[in-house]
Amino acid sequence: MTKDKNLWGGRFTEKPDKTFAEFNSSFRFDRRLFAVDVRASIAHTNGLENAGVLTDVEAAAIRDALRLLLENTESEKTFFYASNAEDVHSFIEAKLVDLIGDTGKKLHAGRSRNDQVATAFRLWLRGETDGLKAEIAHLQKALLDSAERFIDVIMPGYTHLQRAQPILWAHWCLAYFEMLRRDIERLTEMRGRINILPLGSGALAGTGFAIDREAVARELGFSTVARNSLDAVSDRDFAIEFTGACSLAMVHLSRLAEDLILYCSAEFGFIELSDAVSTGSSLMPQKKNPDSLELIRGKAGRVFGHQMALLATVKGLPLAYNKDMQEDKEAVFDTLDTTRMCLRVAAIVLSNVSVKADRMKKAASIGYLNATELADYLVRRGAAFRTAHEAAGKTVVYAMSQKKELGELSIDEFRKFSDDVGDDVHEALSLERTLESKASIGGTSPERVREELARARDLLDIANADV
Secondary structure, three states: OOOOOOOOHHHOOOOOOHHHHHHHOOHHHHHHHHHHHHHHHHHHHHHHHHOOOOOHHHHHHHHHHHHHHHHHHHHOOOOOOOOOOOOHHHHHHHHHHHHHHHHHHHOOOOOOHHHHHHHHHHHHHHHHHHHHHHHHHHHHHHHHHHHHHOOOOEEEEEEOOEEEEEEEHHHHHHHHHHHHHHHHHHHHHHHHHHOEEOOOOOOOOOOOOOOOHHHHHHHHOOOEEOOOHHHHHHOOHHHHHHHHHHHHHHHHHHHHHHHHHHHOOOOOOOEEEOHHHOEOOOOOOOOOEOHHHHHHHHHHHHHHHHHHHHHHHHOOOOOOOOHHHHHHHHHHHHHHHHHHHHHHHHHHHHHOEEEOHHHHHHHHHOOOOOHHHHHHHHHHOOOOHHHHHHHHHHHHHHHHHOOOOHHHOOHHHHHOOOOOOOOOHHHHOOHHHHHHOOOOOOOOOHHHHHHHHHHHHHHHHHHHHHO
């Protein structure tokens, strides 16, 4: 068997230092690019054959051997073990030579490891981006399922973490649905910039062989080819964009986690997490901790760090390729793994949330959450908004002094602060009427929320059909 060799040994007369070789190696992590690199190598083989660089016999032998390598990864559990390969690309070439001898050495004509790496990385990330969109859609479905399961549940909405106005639990769920919808849109747009073929750019100046790059691009499903070889081998914008899109998704997951952590605390008591997604205390037997959500919140910072690391790595690099860029893969790999797992856990948590509807409704019924509704009521009866706002504020101060909610005041008490108050004020300030009045697009009225839920289901069905 041929020993794994470096792809650059001809210039050197001494072996690399053992510690340096280990430091330089990326095989321990970039071997996850194996399948896509083989796929790109098959397309490159076809390009070389069509350009007359390989005979049809040579090209067939290389293609067959590459396909056999793919099969071996599935049948041999130790396929990647006991290798001293520098990276997955040299590993594949060594295995190819083992299978078909010197013919395997002809594959690398017309390409550099620089454009080879960039091509494999883009191929891999394109597929993983599609997979991540599917994970986001799964979490969206969990949000819609929860919204429909508790469609009539009323809760307080907050600003500054202070009770503000009543909303529906379903409206809260739809807010996160919208955030995740933007995440899918970002990934979709970014995928278009991933889907550009660098292969054929060589090390930096292009290839000297008449390879039809556009034909190779079509075979690999790329929408177009890179138009500048210098840029093609040194561009990692797509990797930074991916970590950026994941960072925003993790912001949304962290906010979702924070809300649920608050809501399941004794101070709020709005929801309860099942035992399946909670842990206990090693000391305090009464505790039930939302560790799943706290880990999501904590791992957001990890993903943010990867984006900052990539930005810092690339910011000072001269054209074209530099070894610094090897740092891109571990950052992107861990970003993907972390984001994907957090999406999965968040969906599981939502399916294990029980809502305490009575406590939520009680919290939405006290604390003057209908004060804005009083101001709006006065406006509808002819008062200027600023006048109505001032009257509502004074009414709240008075109600507080009497230790009453607004709905407990008499008509005469209301009229101390505004002559525009009518006999229907109590009905107008009821919890149900307060919700019903928010019937504009995007509002929390039950009718509007049901419409938005149906719309969200349709959007999700379309998104799932496209993934």
